[in-house]
Amino acid sequence: MSPRRSYDQFCSAARALDVVGDRWTLLIVRELLAGPRRYTDLHADLPGVSTDVLASRLKDMERDGISTRRRLPPPGAAYVYEITPRGRELLPVLQALGEWGQVELGERRPTDAVRAHWFALPLSRALEGEGVVEVRLEEGEFHLYVGAEDGPVYGDGPAPGEPDARLVLDSGTCEAVARGELRVTDAVRDGRIEVTGEGTLAKVLREA
Secondary structure, three states, rough: OOOOOOOOOOOOOHHHHHHHHHOOOOOOOOOOOOOEEEEEHHHOOOOOOOHHHHHHHEEEEEEEEEEEEEEOOOOOEEEEEOHHHHOOHHHHHHHHHHHHHHHHHOOOOOOOOOOOHHHHHHHHHHOOOOOOEEEEEEEEEEEEOOOOOOOOOEOOOOOOOOOOOEEEHHHHHHHHOOOOOHHHHHHHOOOOEEEOOOHHHHHHHOOO
C-alpha cells in the first residue's frame, strides 16, 4: 500500500483531494456505486487502467474507508469490492462533476471507450421521483434506482424485478441527455425515448 500523499494544506478541499484526487479513484467509485464488483469486472469496465494501478487504488480506498473487500460464500468463493457509506457520500460529488463536465463531453471520439452503464449517472440526474428504471441502449442494458437513499445507485443488465419504467433509446439521444442538450421529458414527447411500464415514473414521463 502506497503512503498517502498530501497537499499539506489546511483546507477541506485539499484534504478531500488527498483521499480521492488520485487518477482513477473517482471512476472506481463510479463503478462501485453499481454494487459489489469483482476485480476482473472493475478492470474490464475501466479500460486503460493497469492492473498495478487498479490494485493500488483499491488498497488505498480500503485504507481510507471508501470501499471494503469481502469474500463471497461458496460456490462463488471470489472477493468483491463494495462501496462504504462514506464512499457513497461521493455520489453528489460525481453528479456535480458530471454536470460541470457536460460541456466538455462533445461528440464521441473514435478512441473513446463506452459502457452502457456510464450513462446511468447522467440519466439519474435527469429523472425525478423514486423507483426502478430499466434502460435499453444499443450498447446494452442497465437499471437505475432513482431517488435511492441507500444501496446501489444503478446496476448492469435488466432490473432484478419488474421496473417502474422501461426506457428504450438510441445512443445519440442518450448522449444528448448526457451533454445537457436534451431533457428526458422532451425526448419522450418527441418520440425519441419509448416509455413502457405501469409504475408512477412511467406514467409521469408519458404525461409530461
